[in-house]
Amino acid sequence: MAAPIRSLLFYFVLSIFCRFKAISTLPIVVNTWPFTNATETGYNVFLTGGSAVDAVERGCSKCEVQRCDGSVGEGSDPDEEGEVTLDAMIMDGESMDVGSVGCLRNISSAISVARMVMERTDHTLLAGELATKFAVEMGFTESDLSSNKSDTMYKQWKTNNCQPNYRVNVNPDPKRSCGPYHPNTNIYRKETREDKGIGYLNHDTIGMVAVDKNGHVVSGTTTNGLNHKIPGRVGDSPIVGAGSYAQNGMGGAAATGDGDIMMRFLPSYTAVQLMGSGMSPSNAALSSIKPIIKYFPDFDGAVIAVNHKGEHGAACHGAGIGTFHYSVMDNPSKVNLFSVKCV
Numbered sequence: 001m002a003a004p005i006r007s008l009l010f011y012f013v014l015s016i017f018c019r020f021k022a023i024s025t026l027p028i029v030v031n032t033w034p035f036t037n038a039t040e041t042g043y044n045v046f047l048t049g050g051s052a053v054d055a056v057e058r059g060c061s062k063c064e065v066q067r068c069d070g071s072v073g074e075g076s077d078p079d080e081e082g083e084v085t086l087d088a089m090i091m092d093g094e095s096m097d098v099g100s101v102g103c104l105r106n107i108s109s110a111i112s113v114a115r116m117v118m119e120r121t122d123h124t125l126l127a128g129e130l131a132t133k134f135a136v137e138m139g140f141t142e143s144d145l146s147s148n149k150s151d152t153m154y155k156q157w158k159t160n161n162c163q164p165n166y167r168v169n170v171n172p173d174p175k176r177s178c179g180p181y182h183p184n185t186n187i188y189r190k191e192t193r194e195d196k197g198i199g200y201l202n203h204d205t206i207g208m209v210a211v212d213k214n215g216h217v218v219s220g221t222t223t224n225g226l227n228h229k230i231p232g233r234v235g236d237s238p239i240v241g242a243g244s245y246a247q248n249g250m251g252g253a254a255a256t257g258d259g260d261i262m263m264r265f266l267p268s269y270t271a272v273q274l275m276g277s278g279m280s281p282s283n284a285a286l287s288s289i290k291p292i293i294k295y296f297p298d299f300d301g302a303v304i305a306v307n308h309k310g311e312h313g314a315a316c317h318g319a320g321i322g323t324f325h326y327s328v329m330d331n332p333s334k335v336n337l338f339s340v341k342c343v
């Protein structure tokens with residue numbers, strides 16, 4: 001072959017290879033916030049031959065153990081009684097199987113209990129003390145999830161007349177006094193979320209999406225929920241389609257932020273379905289939060305979206321977040337941080 005033709009051929013092959021490489025970003029792990037240790041832990045699972053389910057479980061577990069931002073795992077964000085309870089879920093986009101736990105007491109590894117619900121029951125969601133009983137049967141050990149930090153947060157909240165407070169339409173006035181509370185006679189408009197001083201630091205979550213090299217999509221979340229929540233409160237994180245969603249051939253998504261509001265709009269489900277109909281991950285994430293803005297112009301929240309090819313994007317809303325950061329690992333060398341300005 002003549003030299004010019006040979007080099008032409010070389011560049012042709014090279015360009016195909018490069019284009020192929022640019023598209024093929026699988027496997028990939030993406031999660032909310034700069035929780036890069038979790039991203040790396042999830043990605044390393046792929047390097048050692050683990051599945052996407054393993055990647056999400058271990059990645060989220062890492063955040064539970066490291067208590068990412070104090071918003072994941074034990075030891076922070078106590079409820080009105082000072083108790084720390086956990087919410088978590090995992091969803092397998094191949095089998096459409098889901099396991100989740102809400103208001104889990106006394107078990108620190110919530111994402112692993114969620115996986116047990118997925119793999120060792122026909123159910124989807126177990127809650128509260130009875131979820132603890134299930135976890136113990138499955139071999140988990142009970143412990144006290146409070147810490148000096150959560151005890152201090154609880155004491156300061158009491159000292160501060162139990163503010164912020166999520167009760168409305170009760171006596172005594174929940175804006176000024178601690179409980180016990182009783183329903184009052186009039187129902188008035190709910191305060192906006194912003195009035196309650198909800199910022200992203202008092203209600204956070206890790207949400208993660210992992211896609212293996214064959215396009216198997218898995219998503220998960222784990223959190224200790226809203227600081228000073230009313231005992232029994234379950235947020236969006238363990239709710240399918242709200243906290244996260246995964247479906248092979250489409251993609252995966254996860255949400256973080258004002259879960260009490262966001263769960264009413266199933267943003268993760270919406271984002272995944274939109275990606276399934278060909279929308280880019282960024283646009284799908286944005287479209288999934290638009291209906292929320294219409295009704296709750298003050299809400300703070302973010303959605304990450306990853307399609308089955310490994311393309312990713314995010315969208316966020318609210319001054320409480322401002323700029324949202326998320327972590328991506330799609331090569332063995334390093335985790336990359338991406339950021340989006342909130343709308």
Ligand SMILES: *[C@@H]1O[C@H](CO)[C@@H](O)[C@H](O)[C@H]1NC(C)=O
Nearest residue numbers: 034035036037038066068069
């Ligand atoms: C990652 O983990 C190391 C310890 O293994 C810790 O020092 C560091 O703060 C963690 N990084 C983040 C972002 O949490």
Ligand SMILES: *[C@@H]1O[C@H](CO)[C@@H](O)[C@H](O)[C@H]1NC(C)=O
Nearest residue numbers: 083084106142143144145146
């Ligand atoms: C469960 O948690 C509570 C605090 O929330 C603690 O008082 C209790 O000792 C814990 N139970 C066990 C068996 O660890």
Ligand SMILES: *[C@@H]1O[C@H](CO)[C@@H](O)[C@H](O)[C@H]1NC(C)=O
Nearest residue numbers: 075146147148149150151152
């Ligand atoms: C928690 O507080 C107690 C005193 O109230 C102290 O003795 C203990 O060392 C503290 N533990 C940690 C881990 O800070």
